Amino acid sequence: DKGNHKHFMAKEIHEQPEVVGHTLAHYIDMVGERVALPGKLPFDWTKLKRLSISACGTAFYAGLVAKYWFERFAKLPVEIDIASEFRYRGAPLEEGDLALFISQSGETADTLATLRYAKEMKQHVLSVVNVTTSTIARESDVVMPTLAGPEIGVASTKAFTCQLSVLACLALAAGRARGHLSETDEKNLVRALIAVPRLMSQALALEPQIEKLSHDLAKVKDVLYLGRGTSFPIALEGALKLKEISYIHAEGYAAGELKHGPIALIDETMPVIVIAPHDRVFEKTVSNMQEVAARGGKIILVTDPKGAKEATIESLETLMLPEMASTVTPLVYAIPVQLMAYHTAAAIGTDVDQPRNLAKSVTVE
Ligand code: M6R
Numbered sequence: 001d002k003g004n005h006k007h008f009m010a011k012e013i014h015e016q017p018e019v020v021g022h023t024l025a026h027y028i029d030m031v032g033e034r035v036a037l038p039g040k041l042p043f044d045w046t047k048l049k050r051l052s053i054s055a056c057g058t059a060f061y062a063g064l065v066a067k068y069w070f071e072r073f074a075k076l077p078v079e080i081d082i083a084s085e086f087r088y089r090g091a092p093l094e095e096g097d098l099a100l101f102i103s104q105s106g107e108t109a110d111t112l113a114t115l116r117y118a119k120e121m122k123q124h125v126l127s128v129v130n131v132t133t134s135t136i137a138r139e140s141d142v143v144m145p146t147l148a149g150p151e152i153g154v155a156s157t158k159a160f161t162c163q164l165s166v167l168a169c170l171a172l173a174a175g176r177a178r179g180h181l182s183e184t185d186e187k188n189l190v191r192a193l194i195a196v197p198r199l200m201s202q203a204l205a206l207e208p209q210i211e212k213l214s215h216d217l218a219k220v221k222d223v224l225y226l227g228r229g230t231s232f233p234i235a236l237e238g239a240l241k242l243k244e245i246s247y248i249h250a251e252g253y254a255a256g257e258l259k260h261g262p263i264a265l266i267d268e269t270m271p272v273i274v275i276a277p278h279d280r281v282f283e284k285t286v287s288n289m290q291e292v293a294a295r296g297g298k299i300i301l302v303t304d305p306k307g308a309k310e311a312t313i314e315s316l317e318t319l320m321l322p323e324m325a326s327t328v329t330p331l332v333y334a335i336p337v338q339l340m341a342y343h344t345a346a347a348i349g350t351d352v353d354q355p356r357n358l359a360k361s362v363t364v365e
Contacts, residue, residue, distance in 0.1 A: 009153035027169035045177035055102040066167035073175030083110035099123035104159035105361035106134020192325035203335035214343035227275035238337030245345040278306035
């Protein structure tokens with residue numbers, strides 16, 4: 001049932017404040033403002049030397065965000081690779097380390113094969129899945145469910161932000177156990193997470209502006225997405241969403257890579273979507289935007305009031321989100337990129353929920 005929405009994807013985008021709220025409530029003691037993982041872990045965070053993360057597509061981008069979090073909060077070295085590469089690389093994994101798999105369906109063939117490889121390599125296997133009866137869930141030592149509810153649209157939306165919610169809680173739990181987060185740090189970070197559903201509702205309020213803007217995006221041939229830090233995976237996710245459902249060619253890049261190639265693409269016809277909350281790498285991203293502006297690129301800036309004030313760049317359009325703790329920006333900034341893809345595809349008239357050539361669950365390699 002699509003409710004009042006035209007497509008499942010629209011419904012699922014709008015469900016995010018609610019399902020992210022549910023998911024967070026499953027992993028957080030709301031009264032004590034602490035992370036409280038359901039169940040006991042069969043490994044000790046302090047004994048781990050390395051965390052290996054593997055997934056495909058959007059789930060892989062959730063893992064990429066988690067890498068920043070695990071390294072920052074828990075000082076745990078993270079290796080991450082797409083499952084189709086990980087499974088054949090023969091990566092040496094030290095016995096007793098942790099392997100983490102992320103999958104909405106829990107049936108993705110490459111992710112499952114990598115999980116089996118990790119087991120052979122005597123890793124503890126933890127999975128973050130949306131379908132708890134799935135093969136990946138069954139074959140894992142521990143399962144941390146996302147409570148997104150069934151996701152029907154082929155383009156993943158609410159599963160992604162629920163994955164980020166679980167991964168943030170896991171990274172905080174690891175940080176606490178490994179002695180890198182004080183009680184106050186944890187409280188502040190947990191409060192920031194608790195604020196996410198409300199911030200997401202504010203992000204959804206940008207929809208009329210995004211819909212208007214998407215009529216112009218619908219006419220272009222290529223789009224570039226840029227971001228730094230945890231906004232880099234959101235740039236990748238934005239580009240994937242757009243190409244999946246609108247069939248417009250899009251690329252996501254780490255803003256710092258611009259000079260190393262993609263800047264050659266920039267001209268007056270090229271929209272460049274810059275994901276740039278006012279965080280510790282903001283100024284660096286501004287200098288990349290200047291390089292784009294100097295070549296006539298059309299910048300669509302997704303930022304907050306502080307960022308908009310300091311950007312001092314002629315952007316075609318600014319999408320303004322509220323200020324928030326930098327840890328939670330990937331969860332909230334995911335929404336405008338999802339809406340841009342959705343409305344662009346809707347303007348073109350493609351089959352948003354069942355885009356050509358794609359399957360919801362990729363059970364063959
Ligand atoms: O079910 P999974 O999370 O394992 O699926 C992984 C990818 O196939 C999936 O995220 C795909 O990239 C989506 N169509 C993205 O919107």
